[in-house]
Amino acid sequence: MAQITLRIHRMLSEGAEVESPGLEEIPVSFSVGENLEHVVRRLATDNHTLGDALYGTSGQTIRGGILVVFNDRIINRSEYAAVAPQDGDEVTFLPMLDGG
Amino acid sequence: MTTRELWGYMGKILRVDLSRGSIVEEVLDTEIAERYVGGSGFGAEFLYREVLPGVEWDDPDNRIIMASGPLGGTVVSGTGTFCLVTKGPMTNQAVTTQANGFWGAFLRFAGYDALIIQGQSPRWVYLHIGEGTAELKDASSILGKDTWESEDAIREDLGETKMMSAFGIGPAGENLVRFAVVAGDRGHVCSKNGSGAVMGTKRLKAIAISRTKRSVPIFDNELLRAKSKELDYQAKTAKGGLLDKWGTGGLFSTYALAGTLPTRNYTTNIFPEHEEMNGEYLRTHFEHRNKACWGCSIRHTKYIKVTEGPYEGYEGEEPEYENMAAWGSVIGNTDAGGMVMLTNLADRLGMDANEAGWTIAWIMECYEKGILTRDDLDGLDMRWDNVEAVAEMLEKISRREGVGDLLAEGVMRASAQVGGDAPNLGIYVMKGSTPRGHDHRAVWPEMLDTCVSATSTIQSGARLTSPALFGHPPVSDPFSPWEVAGANAKIDGWFVFLDSLGICRFITVHPQLTMDCVNAATGWDLSIADALIIGRRTINKLRVFNFRHGLDPALEVPSPRYGSTPTDGPAEGKSVADHFEWMKSFYFELVGWDRNTGKPLAHTLESLGLAELVADLENRGPE
Numbered sequence: 135m136a137q138i139t140l141r142i143h144r145m146l147s148e149g150a151e152v153e154s155p156g157l158e159e160i161p162v163s164f165s166v167g168e169n170l171e172h173v174v175r176r177l178a179t180d181n182h183t184l185g186d187a188l189y190g191t192s193g194q195t196i197r198g199g200i201l202v203v204f205n206d207r208i209i210n211r212s213e214y215a216a217v218a219p220q221d222g223d224e225v226t227f228l229p230m231l232d233g234g
Numbered sequence: 235m236t237t238r239e240l241w242g243y244m245g246k247i248l249r250v251d252l253s254r255g256s257i258v259e260e261v262l263d264t265e266i267a268e269r270y271v272g273g274s275g276f277g278a279e280f281l282y283r284e285v286l287p288g289v290e291w292d293d294p295d296n297r298i299i300m301a302s303g304p305l306g307g308t309v310v311s312g313t314g315t316f317c318l319v320t321k322g323p324m325t326n327q328a329v330t331t332q333a334n335g336f337w338g339a340f341l342r343f344a345g346y347d348a349l350i351i352q353g354q355s356p357r358w359v360y361l362h363i364g365e366g367t368a369e370l371k372d373a374s375s376i377l378g379k380d381t382w383e384s385e386d387a388i389r390e391d392l393g394e395t396k397m398m399s400a401f402g403i404g405p406a407g408e409n410l411v412r413f414a415v416v417a418g419d420r421g422h423v424c425s426k427n428g429s430g431a432v433m434g435t436k437r438l439k440a441i442a443i444s445r446t447k448r449s450v451p452i453f454d455n456e457l458l459r460a461k462s463k464e465l466d467y468q469a470k471t472a473k474g475g476l477l478d479k480w481g482t483g484g485l486f487s488t489y490a491l492a493g494t495l496p497t498r499n500y501t502t503n504i505f506p507e508h509e510e511m512n513g514e515y516l517r518t519h520f521e522h523r524n525k526a527c528w529g530c531s532i533r534h535t536k537y538i539k540v541t542e543g544p545y546e547g548y549e550g551e552e553p554e555y556e557n558m559a560a561w562g563s564v565i566g567n568t569d570a571g572g573m574v575m576l577t578n579l580a581d582r583l584g585m586d587a588n589e590a591g592w593t594i595a596w597i598m599e600c601y602e603k604g605i606l607t608r609d610d611l612d613g614l615d616m617r618w619d620n621v622e623a624v625a626e627m628l629e630k631i632s633r634r635e636g637v638g639d640l641l642a643e644g645v646m647r648a649s650a651q652v653g654g655d656a657p658n659l660g661i662y663v664m665k666g667s668t669p670r671g672h673d674h675r676a677v678w679p680e681m682l683d684t685c686v687s688a689t690s691t692i693q694s695g696a697r698l699t700s701p702a703l704f705g706h707p708p709v710s711d712p713f714s715p716w717e718v719a720g721a722n723a724k725i726d727g728w729f730v731f732l733d734s735l736g737i738c739r740f741i742t743v744h745p746q747l748t749m750d751c752v753n754a755a756t757g758w759d760l761s762i763a764d765a766l767i768i769g770r771r772t773i774n775k776l777r778v779f780n781f782r783h784g785l786d787p788a789l790e791v792p793s794p795r796y797g798s799t800p801t802d803g804p805a806e807g808k809s810v811a812d813h814f815e816w817m818k819s820f821y822f823e824l825v826g827w828d829r830n831t832g833k834p835l836a837h838t839l840e841s842l843g844l845a846e847l848v849a850d851l852e853n854r855g856p857e
Contacts, residue, residue, distance in 0.1 A: 143488060145473055156487065156514075199708035201492055208493060208676070208804045210711045228492050229473075230712060 135163045136221035138173065143228045146187040146200065157226065160184075170204070170225060171215040188227060201228040240267055241453035242304030242756035248346045248368055250361060252436050253294055253353030257368045262347055268758075269843065272303025274330040274689070274733035275772045276348050277319020281328060282775050284352070287782045291323045291428070292410075292435040294354035300341070300401075300441070301348035304755045306736025307339035307450050307528070310462040311469065313741075314339040314399075314419075314528025317733045322427025322690060323412045324589070324644060325666040327780040329427030329690035330730070334738045335419030336399040339528040340443040342450055342736070344368075355437040360388060360402065364444040373439035380404045380582035381417040388442045402440025403430040404584025405632040410434050411642040413589035413668065417581060420525070421535065421551035425586040427667065427690035453757030461750040466531050468744040477534045477740060482555035483513025489555075490563075493676040493804030497563040498618060499595035500661060500795055503673060503803020507568040515570060516552060525551065532740060538574055544621075545571030550578035557581075559671035560591025565598060566618030579625055583632040589668040590631070592661045593645050594624055599659050605652065612636040644668070646793070658794045665789035667691070669796060676805035678718045679709070681797070682817055685790045686832070688776035694722040695729030695739075703745055704728070704762065713805075715813040715820070723824035727769030728762075734772065770825075771842045774834050777827075778847045787832035790818065 141157040164173045174196075178185035190197040195211065202214050203226040209217065219225070240262070247260045270279050277299040289295045299319045306313050316338030322329040341349065344363045351361075358373040376387045385400040392398075401418030407430030414430030417423045418440075424430075433439075452458055469477075476484040489495040490508035497505045509515065521539040538552040553561065553573055561567060561576035580587050594616075600606040601616040608615060612630065614623045630638030640648050645660035661669060667690045674681035680692060687693035701721045702708040709717050732742050735752060742748040745762050753759055760768075777785075791797065791814060799809040823829045826838030836848045 143491075145476065145488070157491075197708075198710040199702060201712065203491065203493075203804050206804055207806060208712070208808070210713065212711070226491060228488060230492075230709065 136166055136219075137161055137163050138219045138221075138223045138225060140174065140177065141224060141226040142184065142187065143226075145229050146227060164219060167218070169215060170217040170219050173219060174225070196227075199230050201230050202226075203228060240264055240756075241451055242752075243267055244342055244345050244347050244448070244450065246346050247348045247350060248363070249350045249352070250368070250370070251353045252351065252355035252359070252370070252438060255355075255370060257370070267347075269768070270772060271731070271734040271768055272306070272347060272736055273301050273317035273332075274319060274730050275768065276301040276734070277317060277330055278328070278772045278775045278779070280348075280350055281319050281321065282779050284350075285321055285779075289321070291321045291326050291432060294436070295352065296321050296432060296435075298351040298429070298432055298436070299348060300351075301736075302338040302342050303347075303734050303736035304752060307342035308452065308462075308755055309459055309529065310737060310751050311466050311532065311741050312527055312530040312738030313736055314530075315736050315738050316341065318416060318424040318429050320427075320429055320432045321783065322429060323410075323431050324427045324668060325690055327665075327690065327783050327785055328688065328776045329429060330733060330776070331424040331426040331429055331691065332733055332739075333401065333416070333418065333422045333424045334527045335401075335422035336397070336528045337401050337418055337441075337443060338736050340397075340399045340445055343446045343448045344443055345446075345448055349441070351436065351438065354435065358437045358439055360440040360442060361438065362388075362392060362442045362444070365446040376439050377408060378405060381584050382420055382582050384440055385418065385420070385442075388440060392442070392444075394442075394444055397445035398442055399445075400440050400442035402438075403433050404582060406584040406642075407431060407434040408439075409632065409634045409642070411585055411631060411634065412644045412647070413586040413593075414584050415586050417584055419527075421581055422527070423581060423586075425588065428586075430584050450755070452755050454754045458751060458754035461747055461754055465741060465744060465747040465751060468747060469741045470532055472743040478532050480513035480517055481534045481536065481552060483516055483553065483558050485555055486512035486558055486562075487514075489672065491804070493800065494672050494674075495563050496559055496661075496671060496673040498566045499564065499592070499599045499659065500673060500675070500798065500800075501599060503676070503800045503805060505563045508563070510568070511558065511562050511570045511573060513555075516574075519570070520574070522552065527738065530738070530741075534740065540571040540574050543569055543571040545569070545575045548575050548578075550574060551581065553577040556671035557587045560587040561624075564591045564595045564671065565624060567621055567624075568619060569621060572621035576621060576624060576628070579628055583628060585628070585632060586668065588671050589644050590628065591671065592668065593631075593641050593648065594627060596645050596649060596656075596660045597627070597641070600652070600656055603655075605654060605656055605659075610637065612638075660793055661796045662793045663789075663796070664791050664793060665786070673800070673805075674792075674796070675798065675800050675808065675810055676712075678713060678715070678810055678817070679722050681792060681810060682718060682814075682821060683722055685792060686818060686821060688773050688780055689730065693730060693773060694726045701725055703743075713808050715817040719817045719821040719824060723821055725766075726825055727766040727773060729769070730772050731765040731769035734768065767842060771844060774839060774842055774844055775847065777834055778839070778844075778851050781833060781851060790832065791815075
C-alpha cells in the first residue's frame with residue numbers, strides 16, 4: 135500500500151498549549167486512485183482532534199485560515215480536493231499567521 | 235475648543251518649540267479626544283492642522299507628535315506604548331509608527347496625553363520631563379553615542395536613580411540617515427519612515443521622562459481590572475501561547491514553511507537553515523533573562539547572551555522576528571550569534587532593521603552580479619553571509635561615510651543613483667515606503683496594504699486570519715485578488731484604532747475585550763463598529779494629508795523585485811503582478827475611494843465627519 139506523510143502545524147490544534155512551533159508528522163496509507171481529500175478525511179474521521187483542527191465544527195471543507203502545502207508548494211483549497219497523491223508525497227497544513 | 239470631564243485622559247498636551255526654546259502646556263480638547271481617541275489619531279489631527287502643504291520633512295515647521303491613549307499607563311498589560319506621527323523622509327508623507335516599552339505610560343504619569351515638538355534647536359539638546367518640570371538640556375556630551383549609551387548618559391547627566399524612559403536617536407539619526415529610527419528602553423523602536431532623521435533635523439537627541447507619581451483617572455477601576463484580566467488571558471494563550479514561550483521568533487520556521495520568509499533579497503524562497511535560527515533555537519541554546527514592557531504579563535522580549543559560535547559571549551536584546559529576518563535569511567546569514575549581533579548593532583546605531591536589511595541585501599545581490607564591485611563598496615567583501623562586512627557597512631551608513639552616504643538614502647534612492655538594472659533588484663514600494671520583514675509575494679494582503687497605506691507601514695494589518703476576529707470568514711484562497719482586497723477592506727480601521735489606545739498590539743487579540751477595557755477606562759460606550767469608524771477617520775485624514783503633500787497613487791505599487799513572482803519555494807509561480815492593479819482598484823472602491831485616483835470620495839469623508847476635508851482635497855494634489 136502507498137503512503138503519504140501528513141504534517142500538521144501544532145498551532146492548529148486549537149486550545150492546546152504549543153510546546154514547540156514545529157510540525158507533527160503522521161504517516162498515512164492510501165489506495166491508489168484515492169484523492170487527497172478522501173485520504174485526509176478518512177484520517178480526520180478516525181482522529182477527532184485532527185478532524186476538529188482541520189475541518190472545524192462544520193466538517194464540510196478544510197476550514198479557512200489554513201494553508202495547504204503539497205510537496206513544498208502552496209495549493210488552493212479548490213485544487214486540494216482533486217490532487218491524486220503518489221507514494222512518498224507530503225501534505226502540510228499550516229496556520230495563516232499574522233504578527234511578528 | 236470643547237472641555238468636558240474626560241476619564242481615561244490626563245487632559246493636557248505638552249508643546250515644545252525648539253526654535254524658541256519654549257515649552258508650554260495646552261489643554262486637551264475633549265472633542266479631539268472623542269473623535270480621534272489618542273496615539274495615531276491625535277497625531278493625524280495635529281499633523282493635518284499644523285503641517286501645511288509645502289512643508290517638507292526636514293523643515294523646522296514639520297511636527298513630531300508622540301501620543302499615548304486612554305489605556306496608556308493603566309492596569310492593562312502592555313500599556314507603555316506610544317505612537318509617533320510625523321512627515322517622514324522615505325515618502326515625504328505622513329507616518330504613524332509605534333513603540334512599546336515604558337515611555338507612553340511615563341508620559342501619562344507626568345500629566346500629558348501627547349507631546350508636540352516643532353521648530354529646530356540652534357544646538358543639540360535633549361528634553362527631560364519630570365515631576366512638574368520639563369526642560370531642554372544640553373546634549374553636546376551625548377552626541378555620537380548609540381541609543382543605549384545615550385540613555386545611560388542622560389541618566390548620569392540628570393543624576394536619575396529611579397525609573398526613567400528615554401527615546402532618542404543614535405548616530406544614524408544625527409547624520410540624517412533616511413531610515414533612522416527613534417529608539418528607547420533598550421530595543422523598542424519607532425521604526426518607520428525615518429522618524430529618527432526628522433528628530434535629527436530638529437537637533438533633538440532624546441526625550442527622557444522620569445517616572446512620576448500621577449495615575450490615570452479611570453471611570454470604572456473595578457471593571458477595568460476584571461476586563462484587563464480576561465484580555466490578558468486571551469493574549470497569553472493566543473497562538474497556543476507561542477509568543478510567551480518563544481517570542482515572535484517562534485514564527486520564524488512557520489514562515490519559512492509557508493514561503494513568507496524573505497530570503498537573499500527575494501532571489502529564493504527556500505531557507506533550510508531556519509531551524510538553527512528560530513525562536514525555539516535561541517531560547518534553548520543561548521542564555522536569557524527577562525525584559526518586560528510596562529505592566530506586561532507576556533514579557534515576550536528578552537535579553538540574550540550568545541553561548542556558541544564566533545559571537546560567543548555577545549550580550550544584548552533578543553532579536554524579534556523582523557530582526558531575525560533582516561539579519562538572517564534576507565542577507566543569507568546562517569549564524570544565529572551573528573544575527574543577534576547585527577540586530578543589536580542596527581538598533582543601537584538607530585536604523586530601521588527592515589530598510590537596512592533590504593539595503594544590505596540589495597548590495598549583496600549587486601555585488602554577486604558585478605553591478606557593484608569591491609572598489610565601489612569601499613573595499614568591503616559584500617558576499618552573502620559575510621556578517622563582519624555587514625557590520626562595517628552599517629557603521630559606515632550610520633556615519634554617512636564613503637559609500638555609506640549613498641546607502642543612507644535607502645534602497646529606492648540608492649538604486650536609482652546606481653542605475654542600470656540596480657533599481658529592478660531593490661525591495662521597496664515605488665512611493666518610497668519600506669515593506670516589513672516578510673516575503674509578501676506569498677502574503678498578498680500585506681503587500682497590498684503596504685503599498686496603499688496612508689501610515690507608511692501596514693494600515694489595515696490584514697494578513698490572512700484577521701477577518702475571523704470580526705466574524706468574517708477567514709481568507710480561503712490567499713492568492714485570490716478578490717478575497718485579498720475584501721479582507722483588507724473589511725477590517726480597515728481596526729489596527730489604526732488600536733494604535734490610538736496606547737497599548738501593544740500583541741495584547742489586543744480579542745476585539746470585544748479590548749473595547750470593554752476602553753469603555754471601562756473612559757466611561758464611553760464604543761462598539762467595535764464605532765472603533766472601525768474612528769480608525770477610518772484617522773486613515774482618511776492621513777490620506778488627504780498625503781494627497782495635499784504630493785501623493786501620486788500611481789506609485790502605490792511594488793518595485794519590480796518586490797512584486798515579482800517567486801521562482802521556487804511554496805509560492806512558486808504565484809504572480810501578484812498580474813493582479814495587483816485590479817486588486818488595488820477594487821480595494822479603493824471598497825473603502826470609499828475613487829477607483830482610479832485613490833482619492834477619498836466626498837461622501838466617504840462626510841460619513842466619517844470629515845466634510846471639511848472635501849474642499850482641501852479638491853484644492854491640492856495631483857489630478
